[in-house]
Amino acid sequence: MKKQQSLKENKHLKFDINIEKFLPVITGIFFIYGVYIVLFSENNIQSIFQKLQVKESLEKDVKALKEENRLLSNQKYYLETDPFYIEKKAREDLGLAMDNEDIYVIVDKNQNQKNNISQQKTEERWIDKIIKLYKAVRE
Incomplete structure (x- = not known):
């Protein structure tokens, strides 16, 4: 035993x-x-971090869209109820005026001249292009 x-x-x-x-x-x-x-x-660390980044960006997008939705619903409310707001939007966005009103557009001449000068500097003249081609061929 x-x-x-x-x-x-x-x-x-x-x-x-x-x-x-x-x-x-x-x-x-x-x-x-x-x-x-x-x-x-398949669910490694890198993919988890990528999914977290996508989630954060989508949450930011949702937050921005909710804010935009809130602003649009406020604008809709004003367009439906406030005649002064409707008139303001018609004047600003559509360029409309009352029968006895004249519309004046003020144009800044200096701004137009600056735009023209900057366009001339960026655009090369056609004669300069021909001269460059001629010099390139001769060499």
Whole structure:
């Protein structure tokens, strides 16, 4: 009986020794598998960060669109109820006037001259282009 009991203890000890030998190997395998999942799987760290960036940009877009929606609903309310606002919009956006009113448009001459000069500087004259081509051919 003692012999059977000692055999059972020996088997138990062998099992404990085998577990102690393979525990680092098993732990290493799980660690490598975890690293593989984090770095190379379909839901890796890079894709998670990209999804978070997309989510943040979409949330910003939603916030901006809600603000725009609020402004448009206010404008709609004023267009439906306020005659002064309707008249103001007709004057500004459509250029309309009452029967007894004249519309004056003030044009800044200096601004037009500045625009013309800047356009002339950016546009090369046709004769200059021909001269450049002629010089390039001669060389």
